[in-house]
Amino acid sequence: MAAAASPVAGRPPLSVSDVVVAGVGARAPSGLTALQVTMSVRALKMDPRQSHLIDRNGEPMAMCRLPSIGDDVVGIDRFVALGGPALTQAAFAWFAAERRNGRTARPLPVLVALPSRSRPGLDARLELHLLRGLEARSQVPIDHASSGLIFGCRGGGVEAFRLAIERLRAGEHEAVAVGGVDSWFDPDALEWLDRELRLHSMQTENGFIPGEGAGFSLLTVRRRVASLPRLAQILGVGVASEPRPYGSDEPCLGLGITTAVKRAVAPVGARARRIPWVMTDVVNERHRIDEWTYAMARSHEAFTTDVIHDQPLLKTGDLGAASAAVLLAIAAMRWQTGCAAADCVLIGTHSDGVERGALLASDDPVR
The missing domain is CATH 3.40.47.10 (Thiolase/Chalcone synthase)
Structure with missing residues (x-):
């Protein structure tokens, strides 16, 4: 690129x-x-x-x-x-x-x-x-x-x-x-x-x-966007590499996804706006559950105490590289149809390799 x-x-x-x-x-x-x-x-x-x-x-x-x-x-x-x-x-x-x-x-x-x-x-x-x-x-x-x-x-x-x-x-x-x-x-x-x-x-x-x-x-x-729909706005995006991905000799401690989350929320400030809703690609695999649990614990100041964790891929099947884009589309449609869990969502993704990503989006308040 x-x-x-x-x-x-x-x-x-x-x-x-x-x-x-x-x-x-x-x-x-x-x-x-x-x-x-x-x-x-x-x-x-x-x-x-x-x-x-x-x-x-x-x-x-x-x-x-x-x-x-x-x-x-x-x-x-x-x-x-x-x-x-x-x-x-x-x-x-x-x-x-x-x-x-x-x-x-x-x-x-x-x-x-x-x-x-x-x-x-x-x-x-x-x-x-x-x-x-x-x-x-x-x-x-x-x-x-x-x-x-x-x-x-x-x-x-x-x-x-x-x-x-x-x-x-x-x-x-x-x-x-x-x-x-x-x-x-x-x-x-x-x-x-x-x-x-x-x-x-x-x-x-x-x-x-x-x-x-x-x-x-x-x-x-x-x-x-004067003549276009305003489905959502992007507030922050973060990517990072996981030093101990799936298959490593040593246990993964979720350092990559933690860094990605912190980078995604940095533009708005963890204390200025706590996140009430997350959507992730976490399914039944224990190592992905553990990674996200570590990231949530380390970044707890960025989330509300009653933060909602949605896992849409439990109903679609694992979508691999399409996960982030589909999760954002789901959030946008839920804002459009009035059934969203909150006006702001953090999307988290975990590759089998080292790539980790987090994207912070919200409903667009200027419609």
Whole structure:
């Protein structure tokens, strides 16, 4: 990624809270739009389905996957089928506003979080061809020279938002589409999870249910939102590396996610605004539960005493690199529909590798 340029001459530098979410899109086993995903999660709906793949005990593997995508669709084709519609949803309001104002919409920069390159079964074609595939499927013109892919799993989802915010604050772009796409529906990936005893089952309680999905947000600056929806504002973002990630010889003490949380809340000040609501990618895996518990304890001054911890991926299945973007879309839809737990939310994500991320967002008070 290119380094952020200095602010445009004559224009005051932006604060993080000047970054506004003007559109969201999501696609997951529980819904085909951000609103459907949000309401299905809120209704506690979950529908894992057996596949034709067999685990080490000779039983069919089950996971949460979209029934609208065939089981013969894997790799880049599945990622495009997941991500294209979500990108269309997120960018719709931007291009509609450009047309209303009589302007020809310029191609959008798009930043996409993807699984780690080390994941077994990851389609090597993603690096060269995913953006072209998303452009064709979504019908959203993409500025390829300014777009990029972040292969960082769950924590990489927050890194994608950090890079997008840097570009907006530097005045490089008026809007950026940022999100993530992921699917565990791959024979090699599921076999690896099964071998590592990470597939939740009657014999493996300390495992998770794999899922798949995509989420995108259209980020712009406040001065451009006069004719756009104002779904949320970004208050802070933090990324960090965990020195003892999953699989390390020594116990993980949650230092990475703790640092990411502190960086995300720093712009507003832990004492100035205590956070009443968190959404994380924590599912049933004990090491991720422990990491988040450590981070909450070390950062306790940043949270209210009755802080609510939501875990939407317990209902969608683990969404990997799409987690951060889908969680933000869920928060935005809950603010829009009046069923949010609070007006401010902290999103926390933990990769299998070293990447950790936290994003602080709130309902936009200027509507």
